[in-house]
Amino acid sequence: MKSQSVAAARSRARRVEKGIETETRARQFTTKPSLQGLLQLPLLEELEAHGGRAKPSDLYERLADRLDVPTELRSQKRTCADGQTYSVFPQAVRWARQNAVMAGLIHKGDRGIWELADPGFAKLKKVRRGVAVLIYSLDDGIALWAHAEDAARAIEPGSLDLIFTSPPYPTVAREYGRFSVPEWLAWMKTLVGLWKNMISPETGTICVNLMDAFVSGTPNLSPYIERFTLSCVDDHGLYLNARSVWHSPTKMGNIQWASKERVRPRNTLEHLLFFSHGPNPNWDTRRLPPEPYAASTIAGWERAQRRPSSKRPCGYNINELAFAPTGTGPLPGNLIVAAGAPGNDRYSRRCKEAGISPHPARFPDAIPKRVILLTTEPGQIVYDPMAGSNTTGKAALDLGRRFIASEPSLTYLTASSFRFDDRPDFQRHPLPDGLSLLAAA
Template sequence: MTEDSAVTELMESDPYYSAEGGSAFQGNSRELLKELPDNSIDLIVTSPPFALQHKKEYGNEDQEGYNDWFMEFIPEVRRVLQPHGSFVVEIGGAFKKGFPERSTYQFELMTRLVDEDEGGMHLAQDFYWYNPAKLPSPIEWVNVRKIRVTDAMTHIWWLTPEINKDSAVKEGEQPHPEANNQRVLQEYSDSQKDLIESGEFNDGERGSGHNIDEEAFAKENEGSIPDNLIEASNTASNTHYLKMCREFDFDPHPARFPRQIPEFFVDFLTPNPPYDDWDNGYLDKPVVLDIFGGSNLTGSIAQQKGRYWMAFEQEEKYLETSQFRFMTKEEISKKLDDSQSDFGDFASVSED
C-alpha cells in the first residue's frame, strides 16, 4: 500500500490530487467530513474565512450568520477526532460595519464551542499570531480618521474533544490531548546563553512570590519553552508556491497564513517519526487535516514532517494551484501541456 492510498481509503470520494503521504479533496467540508471514519484524525489545523464586512473572492459569511455557519462543522469535527486529537483554528476579529467598534463574534463563537450542551469542545489554550508587517487597517479608522491603531493580532484557538482530568494528575500518564512542548523548544536568547555559561544570576524570592533556585536558570535544556504568542510576518514572496503561480500565470490564494503557524502545531500536537511503536492513531502514523485547505500549506508542512495529511477545499481554482507545493517546475509544465485543468496524481515534493 502506498502512503497516499492509506489516506485516500478513508474517504468515499476520489481525491482531486494525491502526493506522497496525503490527498486533497474537492467539496463542502461539512459533507466531506461525514465520509471519514470515527476517531480517524489526530490533528485539524485550519484557517476558515473570517466574518469580515467585505466579501472576499474566496467566500466568507457575514457576521450575523457566521457563528451558526461555523457551528455546523463541529459535530463532525468532534466525531472524526481521536480522543487525544486537537482542533486548531485561526480566527480573525473584525470591526462592526460603519463603526470604530470591535465585533465580539469570535468570543461569542468560543462560548458556543465550549458549551457542554452545544459545541462540547474544551479550550486547551489560546494562542495569538502577531504579524509585525500587517498593513494599517481598517483604513477608515486607522489611516483616514486616525482614531484606532493597526489590528495586527489574530486569535488561534487550540480546542480538544475531551480533557482527561483524572489522568492529568497521575504521574506517568499522558492526559488528553497529545502534546509535548519539548518538540517546539526555541533557541535560547543571547542573555540566556550567557547566563548558562556563567551560572550567575539573581536567585531568591521575587515580588510575585516565586522563589528562584540558584541553579534554576543555569541548566542546559536544549532550548526555551515557547509562549503562546507566534510572531510571524506574512510577507513571503519567493516561496516555491508563489514562484510557480507567477511562472505559470495563476493567481495564488489571497489569504495564506505563514508556515510558522501550521509548523508549530504539527510539531507540538503530533509525535515525531519514527512510528514503529506508535499505536494511538487510526493509521500507522498521525493524520493531519485542514478542512479549509486553501493553498494547502498545512498539508505541505505535514508531509515535510513525516505525517499523513488531508485537505478539503471547495474552490477548484485553489486546488489547482495548491498542487504546485508538491510539484517541480518540470512536472507542472508537463501536466499543463497534457491538460489545462486535470493534473492527476504525482509524488514529487518541493519546498514551500
C-alpha cells in the same frame, strides 16, 4: 363580438408596450458597463454560496452589499406608463438572471427558485454541493475538491489527529467572505459538530485560526471569536485547551481606522484556538524547536553565578540558577511571530508561470508547523477542511505527518498541487465522468 376582440387586442398591445418599456428600462440600467459587467458573476457566486439554489428575494440584498450599491439606489422605484411601479435594482438582478439563463449558466424553469446549472458551477470552478472528488494524492496525502460539509462525509469518523484550518472570516461588509457574523457562527457551529466526530477521542485536536472582524462602519471589533469559543465549549462540550496569538509584524492596518483616522493601532494579531474532546490533550511541547534565551536572561544568570541566593518578593528563597540554561531553550510561549506568506516560494513562482493568481489569504508555513508539532506525532493525520493553497498539507508532509486537504475552489486546489507535483509519488486524478463539465475552464 367585434368590440370584445378589439378590446382584447388593445389590452394585448398595452401589455406588449409595457413589457417593452420595462425591458428597455432594465436594459438602460443594466447595460451601464459598471453594473452589467459586475452583476453576473456575483449572482452566480451568491447562488453557489446558497448551495446552488435560492429564492430571488434572498439574493437582492446580498448582491447590493457585494456591489456596494448606494442605499438610495437599492430602494429606487420607477413608474411605467400604465402607472405600475417596479424596483430598479431587483429588476436589474432579474435581468442578469435572464441573461445567465440564456447563457445556460442558470437553469430555466421555476421562477420562484433560481438554480445554478453545471456550466455555472464550471464558470466559478466551484464544486457542486454533495460531491467530494479526489484531485491529487501522494503516498501520505490526499486533496479533495469539496465543501467542508461534504468532505466530512467522505472521511472516517475518529480517524484524524488534528483538524487545523483558517476559515473565511465573517466580514459584515462582505468584501471578503460571504457571511454576516450570525451566519458565520451558525455555519461554524454545524462544521464543528461534524469535526468533533472526525477527530480521535484520545489524540484529536481542533485548531482554528481566526482574524478579528470589525463592526461595520466603526473602529470596534466584533466579539465573534468569543462567541465561537463559547459555542465550541457550551454547544459541543469541547475543552478549550489553549489560545495562541500570531503576531505578523508586516500586516497592513485597517485603511479607515488605522491609516486614515488614526484612531486605533494596526491590528497585527491573529488568533489560534485549540479544542479537544477531553481535558488532557495529547500534546508535547518538547517537539517544538528550541527558542533562544533572551540576552538579558543570560546576563542575569551570569550575575547570579557571582552572588549567593536571595529572597524573592514572593517570599521564596530561589537561586536564579534554578532557571539556568538547560540547553533546550526557555519553555515555549504561546506567541508566534512570523511574517505573512512569502511571495517568492515555489508555489508563488509556479502560480505566476501558470498565469494564476496565488491564493490571496495564505498563512506562512510557520503557523501550521507549530500547531502540527505541538499537537501530533510523526505518521499521524492532519486535515485542513478549508485548505486554500494547502499550506497545511505541505507543512504536515515536511514534518513526516499525513495530510487530508479539502477546498471547494478548483482554481485554488489545482494551484496547491504546485507545492507537491515535483515529488515522485505525486498523482493527479482524472475527474469522474459527469464532473468534467464542472472543471471546464
